[in-house]
Amino acid sequence: MLNTGLDQGALALLEQGYRNNWQQYVASLNGARARIPPWDICVLTASNERQAEAYQAQLEARRESGLLPTDTQFEVIPDPNGLRIGSGGATLRVLSVLAQELCAHHPDFEKPFAGRRILMIHSGGDSKRLPHCSAIGKLFARVPHQLPDGRPSSLFDELLVSFSGLPGQVPPGILVASGDTLVLFDHLQLTLASSGVVGVAAAAPADVGTHHGVYVTQGSSRRVHGFLHKPSMERMRADGALQPDGRVQIDTGLVWFDPHTANRALSLAESLAELISQGVTINLYGDILAPLAQTADYATYLADTSDGPATLALQQVRRMVWETMRRTPFTVEVLHPAVFVHFGTTREYLDVLREGVRLFGSCGWRGQTTSWVPPAALVKAGERLLTVNSYVRGGTLSAGCLLDSLLETRLELEGEALLAHVTTEREALTLRSGVALDQIPLHRPPGWVTRLFGLADDPKRSLDDGGTFLNLPWQEWLGAANVSADDLWPGAEHSSQRTLWEAKLYPLCGTREESLDLAAWMQAPETAPSELVARWRDARRLSLGESYVRADVRRLVREEAEIEDRVRARHFCAGVEREQPASDLAQLLGAPRDRARRARLVGDWLEASLDPWLPMRGYKALEVATHERRWEDRAFSSLARLVRAHTRPPSPARLGDGLAQRRIR
Structure with a gap:
């Protein structure tokens, strides 16, 4: 936390x-x-x-x-x-x-x-x-x-x-x-x-210091008396790093x-x-900065293993660093x-985001950031839902985190879950508690990969070292899925290579929806349709490590911008529905370079509206926001359609009666 x-x-x-x-x-x-x-x-x-x-x-x-x-x-x-x-x-x-x-x-x-x-x-x-x-x-x-x-x-x-x-x-x-x-x-x-x-240091709890650098000073002096790289609690206590309140000056x-x-x-x-x-x-903090401290000891520095083995090559580096930089x-x-x-593990990331919203609300952190979530779903989810640059059609939302996702689906979150860069138009998508799901477009070869893993999984930990998949011990999931270790790690020469990072779990598919089908079943392998599992077995599969290096990042960046456009346009439309002043809605369209693009999305939504009066108000709001005359023209056209729709032409009989009355007069 x-x-x-x-x-x-x-x-x-x-x-x-x-x-x-x-x-x-x-x-x-x-x-x-x-x-x-x-x-x-x-x-x-x-x-x-x-x-x-x-x-x-x-x-x-x-x-x-x-x-x-x-x-x-x-x-x-x-x-x-x-x-x-x-x-x-x-x-x-x-x-x-x-x-x-x-x-x-x-x-x-x-x-x-x-x-x-x-x-x-x-x-x-x-x-x-x-x-x-x-x-x-x-x-x-x-x-x-x-x-x-x-x-x-x-x-x-x-x-x-x-x-x-x-x-x-x-x-x-x-x-x-x-x-x-x-x-x-x-x-x-x-x-x-x-x-x-x-x-540059900042105060932090002592247990945080065991994973980072810690500065030690004496009295009011700014000279670094000691610089401890990932020290133990005992080391911090012995070297005087602990302050009276139990905190340490952590390396930022x-x-x-x-x-x-x-x-x-x-x-x-x-x-x-x-x-x-x-x-x-070579580590900047442990290998280059540590020997600059006043109390640095040459022999201890050469033999330090806080960041890995002190190999002969690394010791050679440290000798040269000491000779060149020691008097700095x-x-x-x-x-x-x-x-x-x-930002460390997936679980830590979610904890930081949720606590950040609670602590830094006055600095602008929000549970729903540049996102559209139906008000009814938002009321049910309350403060447990985090969204950043995401669009959700509806569903049952709980303690989830949605990032850069376009979900034209009924999303069912059974507990805390993470979705990132997910786009789908299927009827419904269900995620179990404790699950993370993301999608990656590939350009070598072209296609899609949907990746599923557990919020508590450590992708670096091997099968024999207590590694997990979907928060379960590997052997338990493999047994439930009737999958062998050789299916996931073909050619692995050592048990240390059998990690989630290297597991060939994720099929390379031609479409997003197919890739989602061939990944989602892994949440509940014991009930997965045999036909779906067979397709998974026959597919070319990639690991976490293989899929990310093939990612089409430029497409990801474009899609992030498209989702932001969609979100802003939807909020503009919601403002029109609430009859907010057009001048207040203008800022939702963003900078001048973005307005025309987002205004077109608003226009498309207005055209599809079932409320006959809404397009007229919406087009007028767009004219105020963009200063483009064409939206005012469309507003008048919409008004004309309304007038025609609500003006019944006179019947021939009534027309004849009117002419007769005029002749009598």
């Missing part, structure tokens, strides 16, 4: 801080008219070329909509040759790539980063523990927050807003951020004026390098280039008030 430890006064400060950040973000979209300096460069790291392409698709969609700062250069830099080089290796690689680019245009080989403000967001990774984010990237995971301009938000959007005000008050340098962590704070809290490396993932230190790290990157090209994994000043700035939110 999300535990902020903040009172209402601190939460009010966070709300004001968000307003400050938002104002700076909006100003950054105005380019040269902005009164603050922008980030010169924003870099997203990616684990491979495919993920880099996915991130480019997300950035392009935002750029085309005018939602990226115009004076900031955005780049995506993947790990080399498909190797996984870790956050530290990725940091060094980004420095090398940027130095080459900057020196090519401004040949100052000694000071390539001087005078520049650079934002680097680490966003590589497969999101194995959050599978529905694998294709789009955890960086673009949805957040139940409707941005002030009406858009549904994502982790990337929240980070961009949070960091928009920093370039105006911090010196040149490089800010590194983690792409799976959301830090809510006011940018006015940070100065980052110290030389060397500056870490934000790290600042001044230009001089960035140049020193660049020389380290050149020295380690060969090892990095061989795929040695290392200080920490502490954010307060602030909230540290880490």
